[in-house]
Amino acid sequence: MEQRKCFVVGGNLLQAHTWKGLLESFGLDVELRGEALLGGVGELPADMQNVELWVPEPQLAEANSQLALLDVQSAKWKCVQCHEINEGSFDLCWQCSAERSETHN
Numbered sequence: 873m874e875q876r877k878c879f880v881v882g883g884n885l886l887q888a889h890t891w892k893g894l895l896e897s898f899g900l901d902v903e904l905r906g907e908a909l910l911g912g913v914g915e916l917p918a919d920m921q922n923v924e925l926w927v928p929e930p931q932l933a934e935a936n937s938q939l940a941l942l943d944v945q946s947a948k949w950k951c952v953q954c955h956e957i958n959e960g961s962f963d964l965c966w967q968c969s970a971e972r973s974e975t976h977n
């Protein structure tokens with residue numbers, strides 16, 4: 873029985889593809905879904921796309937733990953524009969698409 877769970881929402885298509893590739897390298901069965909895939913990739917700016925990653929339910933815990941490991945490797949950053957916390961792997965704020973600032977407190 874195929875029961876999938878969505879475990880990542882948002883981010884950009886490039887990031888989603890990166891995660892998908894990484895998770896697949898751990899043997900996870902990752903499916904990419906989202907608005908961006910319906911309209912045709914390339915018609916929308918990469919940072920404007922709403923992307924979801926889905927895995928089979930039995931693999932959800934492992935997918936989350938692998939992503940947590942990725943988080944450790946890349947420090948999170950705070951958007952200077954809207955103060956949202958972003959994953960370190962994002963170059964643009966997922967909420968307002970502002971560019972990542974290099975300023976440190």
Ligand SMILES: [Zn+2]
Pocket residue numbers: 951952953954955956965966967968969970
């Ligand atoms: Zn922002």
